[in-house]
Amino acid sequence: MSAPMIELRGVSKRFGALEVLRDIDLRVEKSEVVCLIGPSGSGKSTLLRCVNFLESYDAGDIRIEGRLIGYEDRPGPRRLMGGRELRELRCEIGMVFQHFNLWPHMSALRNVAEPLRRVRRLPAAEASERAMQGLARVGLAEKAAAYPGHLSGGQQQRVAIARALAMQPRLMLFDEPTSALDPELVGEVLEVMRGLASDGMTMLIVTHEMGFAAKVADRIAFLDAGRIVEQGPPRQVFHESAEPRVRQFLQTYHDRNSF
Amino acid sequence: MSFEVLWRYAPALLSGFGVTILCWSAGAVIGIVVGFAISLIYRLNFAPLRWLLRVYVEIIRGTPFLVQLFLLYSGGPFIGLRLEATTAGILGLGIYSSAYFAEVFRAGFSAVPRGQIEAAQCIGMNPFDILWRISLPVMLVATLPAIVNLLIILSKETVILSIITVPELMYQMQTMAAETFTAFDAIFAMAIFYWLLVEAVSRLGYRLERRVTAYMAPATGAS
Numbered sequence: 001m002s003a004p005m006i007e008l009r010g011v012s013k014r015f016g017a018l019e020v021l022r023d024i025d026l027r028v029e030k031s032e033v034v035c036l037i038g039p040s041g042s043g044k045s046t047l048l049r050c051v052n053f054l055e056s057y058d059a060g061d062i063r064i065e066g067r068l069i070g071y072e073d074r075p076g077p078r079r080l081m082g083g084r085e086l087r088e089l090r091c092e093i094g095m096v097f098q099h100f101n102l103w104p105h106m107s108a109l110r111n112v113a114e115p116l117r118r119v120r121r122l123p124a125a126e127a128s129e130r131a132m133q134g135l136a137r138v139g140l141a142e143k144a145a146a147y148p149g150h151l152s153g154g155q156q157q158r159v160a161i162a163r164a165l166a167m168q169p170r171l172m173l174f175d176e177p178t179s180a181l182d183p184e185l186v187g188e189v190l191e192v193m194r195g196l197a198s199d200g201m202t203m204l205i206v207t208h209e210m211g212f213a214a215k216v217a218d219r220i221a222f223l224d225a226g227r228i229v230e231q232g233p234p235r236q237v238f239h240e241s242a243e244p245r246v247r248q249f250l251q252t253y254h255d256r257n258s259f
Numbered sequence: 260m261s262f263e264v265l266w267r268y269a270p271a272l273l274s275g276f277g278v279t280i281l282c283w284s285a286g287a288v289i290g291i292v293v294g295f296a297i298s299l300i301y302r303l304n305f306a307p308l309r310w311l312l313r314v315y316v317e318i319i320r321g322t323p324f325l326v327q328l329f330l331l332y333s334g335g336p337f338i339g340l341r342l343e344a345t346t347a348g349i350l351g352l353g354i355y356s357s358a359y360f361a362e363v364f365r366a367g368f369s370a371v372p373r374g375q376i377e378a379a380q381c382i383g384m385n386p387f388d389i390l391w392r393i394s395l396p397v398m399l400v401a402t403l404p405a406i407v408n409l410l411i412i413l414s415k416e417t418v419i420l421s422i423i424t425v426p427e428l429m430y431q432m433q434t435m436a437a438e439t440f441t442a443f444d445a446i447f448a449m450a451i452f453y454w455l456l457v458e459a460v461s462r463l464g465y466r467l468e469r470r471v472t473a474y475m476a477p478a479t480g481a482s
Contacts, residue, residue, distance in 0.1 A: 052381045083386070091383030101374035105396045114392065119383045160378075167382060 003066030005030045005171050005202045006051060011060035013046060020046045021057065022226040028171070031200040035213035037237075038223035039249055044206040047223065048175050051204065052093045053086060064089060065170065091119050094164030098176040100156040102148040108135060108159045109144040112166050120167065134162040138192050154185030161192055171202035178209055210253055214238055222246050261441055265448060268435045275431030276452065278345065282427055283414050286352025290413070291406075293353065294360025299390075301365050312361070319358035325419055327355055332423045348420035348427075356413050363409065367402035368394060400471050407464030411457050418453075428452060 006028040013021040020043045028034045036044040049055040050062055053070040062069050069089050072079045081089075102111050112131035116122045122130070135141050138158040148156050157177055164172060174193065178186040190212050197203060197216050207213055213220055213234060220237040222230040222245075230243045241247060265272070297312050319327070331340075331354070332347040342350065371394050379389045399406075421430035429449065436445035 054377055054381055087383040087385060090381050093381065095378075095381045097374055097378065099374055101372075101378035103375055103378070103393055103397070105400065115379075115382045115384065118385075118388045118392065163378075164382070 002030075003063065004028060005032070005065060006204060007061070007063045007066075008047075008051075009061045009063075011047075011050065011057050011062060013043075013050065013055065013057045013059075020226050021050070024060070024226075024228055026221060026228065026231075028202060028204055030202055032218045033197045033201075033203045033205065033216055034219045034221060035217040036204070036206045036221050036223060037208070037210070037213060037249075042223040043226040044223050045175050048173050048204060048206050051173055052090050052095055054095075064093065087119075091115075091167055092170045094167060094169035094172040096157070096160050096164055096172065096174045096177045098179050100148070100153070100160045100180075102156055102160055102163070104148050107145050107147055108140060108151065111148070111159055112163045115163065116166055130166055131162075134166040135159070137165070138162045139188075152185060153181045154188045157181065157189045158192055161189075161196075165196075171204065172196065174203065174205040174207070176206050176208065178207070210238070210250075222249070224249075261439075261444055264435065264439050264441050264444065268431070268439075271431045271435065272428065272448075275426060275428035278425065278427040279414075279417050279429075279456075282345065282348050282352060282420055282425065283417050285349045286356060286417075287410055287413055289349070289353025290356030290360050290409075293357035294362075295364055297357065297361035298364035298368060301361075302368065316358040316361055319355060320362075324351070324355050324416055325422065327351060328419060328423055344420075344423050344425045347423060348417075348425040352413060352416065352420070355416070356409065359409055360406075363402050363405045364398065367398035367405075370401050371397045403464070403468050403471065407461060407468070410464070411460055414456055414460060415453060 004027045006026070008024050008026040011021055011024040012019070024047060026034075026047075036047060038044055046055055050057045051064075051069070053062075056070060067073070067089060069081070070086065071081055102108075103114070106114060109128060109131050112134050113124075113127040116127035116130055117124060120127075132141065132144060135144050138161055140155060140158055140162065143151060143155060143159075148159070151159065161177075177193070178189050181189065186209070190209065193203070193205070193212075194216055205213070205217070215234075217234055219232060220230075220234050221228050222237055222241075222243070224245045230237055230241050230246045237246065238250065241250075297316065300312055301309055303309070328347070328351045331351050332342060332344065335342055335347070375393055375397065376389060379393050384392070417427055418429040420427050421433060424430065432445040432449050436442045
């Protein structure tokens with residue numbers, strides 16, 4: 001039995017007096033799709049950002065295929081992991097942000113090719129070629145020369161997904177990838193993500209798209225006030241949960257979406 | 260207006276104009292290089308050095324350029340620093356402008372959106388590539404108008420160098436005015452010279468700005 005793709009054990013984090021994550025346990029197996037849902041401020045994004053150590057955590061372990069991320073893996077007082085080692089781990093973890101975070105001074109193609117050149121050390125021609133394939137995969141081959149400022153939100157997010165995928169990561173993290181999009185642009189991004197899931201990509205997704213979560217996720221984890229209060233297959237969380245906070249959250253969601 | 264006098268002094272005036280351009284551009288290059296270095300050191304997590312540079316910037320910004328120039332040119336020999344007038348002028352302009360450039364670059368770096376840096380970090384780019392490939396280009400585009408502005412201000416600060424006898428345009432004009440009693444003509448010609456220079460610089464800056472911002476035109480980010 002190999003180590004799970006992502007394993008969190010007793011992870012806690014505080015910002016001053018505020019406990020943002022409390023004793024989180026979570027496992028994501030290879031090829032599994034797990035969605036994190038819950039009210040805003042519940043710690044979903046912070047949890048996700050701890051997985052690639054964009055945020056540090058105070059206690060507990062986060063392991064990527066068995067390797068502790070962020071800290072040196074040995075007993076005694078914690079010491080930050082070296083920069084090179086952290087980068088090695090990070091380039092195996094793709095991340096997609098709510099606000100895309102494309103580099104505005106580079107074309108779509110350069111956005112995808114740049115990490116291949118700087119991190120994977122590919123020659124320019126090969127990097128461009130792979131970047132082009134990546135853009136084609138998200139349906140944006142014809143926008144290769146366009147700058148992010150000239151693309152729609154949905155297109156920008158697809159470029160951002162292509163940028164992460166081109167690195168051939170072992171898993172992907174999505175931080176509310178459709179929350180900044182106009183409603184009519186949400187579908188194209190979810191479509192790409194659905195394709196990824198069916199190709200067997202391991203994905204940890206923070207989302208407010210309940211329909212997507214219900215259809216695509218293998219497991220849903222519901223966070224509230226820094227704790228995972230319910231975790232299981234979509235059917236269980238969405239329809240059979242006895243947890244009052246989950247029911248209340250879903251009720252609010254249903255009320256807002258019915259007209 | 261006596262064109263005959265201007266004509267007679269044309270060689271001197273042209274050489275003065277050349278010296279002005281030389282002092283201005285060399286001073287600006289020093290200022291940009293030193294200012295950029297300061298803005299980089301600000302970003303290091305080393306408090307004593309940062310504090311020291313902070314003091315440097317505040318002193319330079321807090322004292323008149325003329326005073327700094329006198330200190331360098333007339334005070335320099337007391338600590339064994341004997342400089343020729345033009346060298347002192349260039350160095351003075353460099354030191355003076357470095358403090359302002361440092362502030363422009365510092366503000367520019369902090370204006371680079373955090374998310375663009377995070378995107379590079381979490382994809383595994385090393386700090387040097389992040390600085391060189393992501394932060395620097397974004398920062399330069401954001402600060403271009405401020406840089407052009409500083410260059411314009413600096414081009415006119417060169418007249419102060421005449422006080423320590425740097426043979427730049429102002430100095431040559433004053434010589435002409437004194438020798439031929441044509442003070443008004445001299446001042447008038449000066450105004451035209453500098454105005455043309457500034458106009459050229461600002462037009463160039465404007466075109467450059469339009470070029471580098473063209474592709475970023477519509478705001479990026481959330482729809």
